[in-house]
Amino acid sequence: MASPDQPPPQAAHHELRTARNSAGYLLEALELLHKVNPRITLLDVGAGSGSISATLARELQPDGRVIATDVNPDILERARTVAEAAGVTNIDFQQADVLGRLPFDDATFDVTHCHQVLTHLPHPVDALREMLRVTKPGGIVAAREGDLETECVWPELPGMVKFHALTANFIKLAGGTSKAGRQLLSWALQVGSGVHRDQITPSFGTWCYYDSTERKIWAQAMVDQLRIGRLREIGLAAGLGTEDDLEEMATAWEEWSESDEAILGMMHGEILIRKK
Amino acid sequence: MASPDQPPPQAAHHELRTARNSAGYLLEALELLHKVNPRITLLDVGAGSGSISATLARELQPDGRVIATDVNPDILERARTVAEAAGVTNIDFQQADVLGRLPFDDATFDVTHCHQVLTHLPHPVDALREMLRVTKPGGIVAAREGDLETECVWPELPGMVKFHALTANFIKLAGGTSKAGRQLLSWALQVGSGVHRDQITPSFGTWCYYDSTERKIWAQAMVDQLRIGRLREIGLAAGLGTEDDLEEMATAWEEWSESDEAILGMMHGEILIRKK
Numbered sequence: 419m420a421s422p423d424q425p426p427p428q429a430a431h432h433e434l435r436t437a438r439n440s441a442g443y444l445l446e447a448l449e450l451l452h453k454v455n456p457r458i459t460l461l462d463v464g465a466g467s468g469s470i471s472a473t474l475a476r477e478l479q480p481d482g483r484v485i486a487t488d489v490n491p492d493i494l495e496r497a498r499t500v501a502e503a504a505g506v507t508n509i510d511f512q513q514a515d516v517l518g519r520l521p522f523d524d525a526t527f528d529v530t531h532c533h534q535v536l537t538h539l540p541h542p543v544d545a546l547r548e549m550l551r552v553t554k555p556g557g558i559v560a561a562r563e564g565d566l567e568t569e570c571v572w573p574e575l576p577g578m579v580k581f582h583a584l585t586a587n588f589i590k591l592a593g594g595t596s597k598a599g600r601q602l603l604s605w606a607l608q609v610g611s612g613v614h615r616d617q618i619t620p621s622f623g624t625w626c627y628y629d630s631t632e633r634k635i636w637a638q639a640m641v642d643q644l645r646i647g648r649l650r651e652i653g654l655a656a657g658l659g660t661e662d663d664l665e666e667m668a669t670a671w672e673e674w675s676e677s678d679e680a681i682l683g684m685m686h687g688e689i690l691i692r693k694k
Numbered sequence: 695m696a697s698p699d700q701p702p703p704q705a706a707h708h709e710l711r712t713a714r715n716s717a718g719y720l721l722e723a724l725e726l727l728h729k730v731n732p733r734i735t736l737l738d739v740g741a742g743s744g745s746i747s748a749t750l751a752r753e754l755q756p757d758g759r760v761i762a763t764d765v766n767p768d769i770l771e772r773a774r775t776v777a778e779a780a781g782v783t784n785i786d787f788q789q790a791d792v793l794g795r796l797p798f799d800d801a802t803f804d805v806t807h808c809h810q811v812l813t814h815l816p817h818p819v820d821a822l823r824e825m826l827r828v829t830k831p832g833g834i835v836a837a838r839e840g841d842l843e844t845e846c847v848w849p850e851l852p853g854m855v856k857f858h859a860l861t862a863n864f865i866k867l868a869g870g871t872s873k874a875g876r877q878l879l880s881w882a883l884q885v886g887s888g889v890h891r892d893q894i895t896p897s898f899g900t901w902c903y904y905d906s907t908e909r910k911i912w913a914q915a916m917v918d919q920l921r922i923g924r925l926r927e928i929g930l931a932a933g934l935g936t937e938d939d940l941e942e943m944a945t946a947w948e949e950w951s952e953s954d955e956a957i958l959g960m961m962h963g964e965i966l967i968r969k970k
Contacts, residue, residue, distance in 0.1 A: 568844040568961055570898070572876040600848040603904060604955040615954050622846070622959040624898040628879060678891050679880040683898040685844055685961045 422495040428647035431639040437473035443688040458482040461527040464535035468497025475509040487514035540593030559691040565599025568685035577670025599687025628681040637675035644668040698771035704923035707915040713749035719964040734758040737803040740811035744773025751785040763790035816869030835967040841875025844961035853946025875963025904957040913951035920944040
């Protein structure tokens with residue numbers, strides 16, 4: 419990746435995410451827990467460049483604390499910069515891999531949260547179980563996962579339709595699923611660990627991008643993925659598309675970003691699990 | 695249809711809709727207009743059995759008023775019963791067809807609203823233009839339309855996948871589109887009538903059904919459509935499926951409604967147009 423002073427070129431759109439626009443389903447329950455315990459702790463698993471972590475930390479000021487983790491230590495340097503730029507100091511950073519065992523004792527955190535993590539994992543139920551393990555009784559596990567098959571783009575340029583197929587295949591190639599959002603309830607019911615249906619609250623939320631600034635950030639990130647990024651490298655190697663296909667997709671994103679009628683939406687599954 | 699004392703058997707799920715769960719994107723703007731003018735009027739176009747109309751009327755009590763219209767006078771009798779059951783009296787009912795000319799003068803209403811109407815129309819831009827005509831300057835046109843292609847069901851029983859294709863083809867057969875939600879912004883920009891981009895606020899919202907009561911209401915309505923309804927009649931006549939196909943779909947809905955891991959979501963496009 420580039421310097422932590424800049425968003426990663428292929429993932430600048432991730433930093434459009436905030437607690438309000440991407441963890442709204444959690445905020446009411448979080449506020450209640452925070453009132454009861456001002457020194458609340460929240461573990462953010464797979465925090466990436468941390469714009470959600472930092473804005474969650476802001477919700478927990480002054481005495482609550484966020485611990486932001488990611489499997490990639492480089493991206494956590496960017497997350498540190500994002501938090502500093504947001505003026506947030508009640509946050510720590512630690513490398514951790516939810517695919518294995520999280521480096522925390524049982525019942526450590528009041529809230530354990532992830533966003534767009536389980537969709538990439540071959541064993542999402544194991545990850546949810548591990549998140550539950552490190553959560554205190556009475557606490558909450560919260561997960562929000564895109565359901566890529568609900569991605570909704572207008573105008574529907576042929577290159578955009580091809581791009582959708584490429585990204586769905588890319589996720590599947592790594593053992594993930596393009597239909598994570600709709601499966602969260604089912605995964606939560608498979609966790610075991612004493613979790614029953616009445617402890618689970620599912621919902622759906624959306625992203626919606628249409629103004630010219632957001633369109634440009636989003637489209638540029640997609641273009642970077644297609645022209646210089648891992649999506650290109652792996653997609654070409656795996657035969658998910660040709661160089662010409664990828665260039666058609668990149669050009670389509672550029673055309674989309676220039677259009678006043680352009681809009682992009684995606685539905686996300688959301689789940690709160692109250693640990694007993 | 696059956697008696698107005700009961701929800702229409704094939705559309706009982708429509709009455710799960712309320713102002714809060716299906717017109718939330720409008721409520722803040724509506725409250726502001728209502729504060730300025732307590733005698734606000736709202737036209738609801740294509741109100742169907744009117745559960746959204748009645749709950750919008752409740753938001754406008756005591757002196758605001760809703761005029762609920764539908765092309766089908768029978769369904770308005772049910773809407774009258776729904777409003778009475780909700781204890782709402784600031785509402786009137788009138789047969790009207792937004793496909794032609796609405797029977798109202800220019801600039802009559804403070805707010806003109808529709809929900810799941812434009813998706814069924816061959817000329818949605820004309821309908822939006824007609825809604826704008828009857829709205830006062832300074833008022834609002836509000837539309838919320840499903841984007842059926844974002845429908846998200848789990849578990850994904852084969853009969854459910856077939857049902858999705860059947861309903862999408864059914865909408866297209868009547869000249870509608872299964873991708874209305876994502877096109878609202880584009881349609882609004884085509885209205886003309888002096889509407890510019892900065893008067894338009896798009897968003898996406900969702901439906902989410904998963905508890906056992908909602909699952910049963912939803913599934914029963916689908917089963918009725920497949921076994922006794924217009925969907926069956928027209929679907930069979932148009933060759934959209936065989937009797938065996940339809941029965942497989944009905945059985946799948948019954949199985950889905952019994953499953954604790956069952957969930958259904960759909961993304962809706964939403965738009966507010968501020969008339970100048």
